[in-house]
Amino acid sequence: MAVKEFEKPELKDYSPIPKLVVEATSHLAPFKSKEEFQKSLGYPGELVENWQDIALNKMGDLLKKYRSLRVYMDSCIQCGACTDKCHYYLGTKDPNNMPVGRQNLMRGVYRKHFTLPGKYFPKLVGAIDLTREVLDDWYSYYHQCSQCRRCAVFCPIGIDTAEVSMAAREIMDSVGVGQKYCNEIIGKVHKIGNNLGLPEPALADTLEGLEEDVVDDIGVDVKFPLDVKDSDVLLVTPSADFFAEPHVDGLIGYAKVFHQAGISWTLSSHASEAANFGMFIGSYDNMRKLALRIREAALELNVKRIVFGECGHAWRVAYSFLNTLAGPFDFLDPRYPVPQHICEVTHDLMNKNVLQFDKTANDDKIITFHDSCNVARASNMGDIIGGQFSLPRDIIKATTNNFYDMEEETIKEKTFCCGGGGGLLTDDLIELRMKGAQPRMEALKRVIEEHGVTHMAAICAICKSQFSKAFQYYGFELDQIISLHNLVGDALIMNKKEL
């Protein structure tokens, strides 16, 4: 199926709240997962016959397992405070992309089947039956949510639409309606160890190639070790870092940091993926299985620390969930938090003067920083409040001379999602992705006009891929999106360490 043409949003100097357009993107839905991929995750291959009963049962089950879901179904006052906070609403104008609009697709069913007023006065409270049309709406609009949690920051009750989207996706999977992109990828990680299905020999080959590149480039023999037992650090990084641009420059940056600091490290072919798409489909079980691979790798390689590379939702799962899902990690060095973010490692070494930088190496660039939603709103760094905002900025300021933030309303905990998170980074959703990128692109355009910004640094594999596309689409240059550790790698003074 070819993706239909769609109208290109214009980037404005001031971003007004758009008037809503009913069903503006009801035609958008990702490809459905094929039978074999559904089955390998333990879901039915196609829509089962008594799907309504099963879906409602599953919903009842989740309402008892997740307090968030139950409290959020009950507590929304329909106040509208969240209605203009979602980048997908701002970009598509579809009212079902207002966070509360999205929630109401499920809340209507909840009221009908789980509350008294909904049962007896459905019209009064907007209760609806779970019909085929409603299921289709769910499939469409719960895949137009990147689970970025921007809405949750503004809601007076703290209602997190991501929790609702995750539950909806899990309910749909349980009746055989899964999303191709996510479920295929999860299958690959279960089988091979990474999202790309890159087997060990190919990975070893790629890393060798990188070593050669770096030697050619700077004349220092920086290693990219794979499966080296008894290393200090197990680095778990998104597989896009192995070959995609601009991700790979980030990986080179991490390697240079470890090299310069004299920290022995290794990648693992068993856990060659930081991303955990189990979260996107709301499946605790899948998320846990993927997380356990990391535990197994750490045990097998007998490392002392686990460090994660630049990836937004991976860091959410790592920081917020890994200990719960796959802990306790009492076999690791207790002096370090488990796991650590590469920015925490770099920041720490920087503060201890183990790393020295020549900022002028980045003088050809004027930098702004994109706070990735999952890092900004679902994790922390450095164990200080707001560390997830200050650590990356400290690193940028230590490695460059020119840094400007975008507008306050579009950064830190109010950051806009890139438009491709939450398992939506697939070509069948390109219209949604480009429209959802609009708020970020507008903020970027303004900081470019005001301060002559040339590059945007990011610490998320999905953001980087999404922006590579969106930049071209909106008339920026492809290479204006860079990895934060690219800046680090370029400015790092090698082989002059004074420990």
Add this chain to the structure above:
Amino acid sequence: MSFVTIFYGISFYVATLILFIGVAYRIYEYSTIPAPLKIPTPPAPKTKPLVAIRIFREVVFFESLFSATKWTWLFGWLFHFALLLAAFRHLRYFTDPVWTWVSWEIVQAAGHYAGYVMVFGLFGLLARRIFVDRVRYISNPSDYLMLILIISIAISGLMMKWFHTDIYAVKQFFIGLMYFSWTELPNDFILLLHLSLVLLLMIIFPYSKLLHAPGLFFSPTRNQTDTARDQRHISDWAKSLESKK
């Protein structure tokens, strides 16, 4: 004993039971459902006392709402704050002898003027529902009716200032209900309207979006500490997955 007295007497017993048992049951439900993962939103505090301060600020100042939309915040906050003041004023009907601070002139006067502020705030919220296209889109009939109900309670309450009601008898009635020695309720239309609407509100509370009041305290994005790396946060049902290894 008049029919009106018996009817309202029984109704208040029933409504009070529904309200308290209903809300207590919801709170029981919320507190027994696990939150299996750490999902606090920033700025997430690390300790429980700091969480308490965070919730306090949400409850008292509506901080998140303030950062989201100033108009809704203004109308919503005025309404809730005025409701609190009006409730203080009403305590004189349920305490005998009246608690000293409730009898203070300032509390009584504030409670009276708060009635007007409430109506103002509620009309503001209603206007947003009607005139802002996004809020209109999400509004169900119950959302309008809820506002109209509370507006009617406030206005009928204020009207008793203008049309004489035997307030002392009303107080005797409620004190009588509380100590199970009933007295007659005055048969005034405005009073009975006011009380009927309050009864309705009490009954629907545990079945409606008014549950946002207890809900806020149980919202994991706001009430969790940010200690995911320090401690495991495993729920009972998730633990059973581990034994299946």
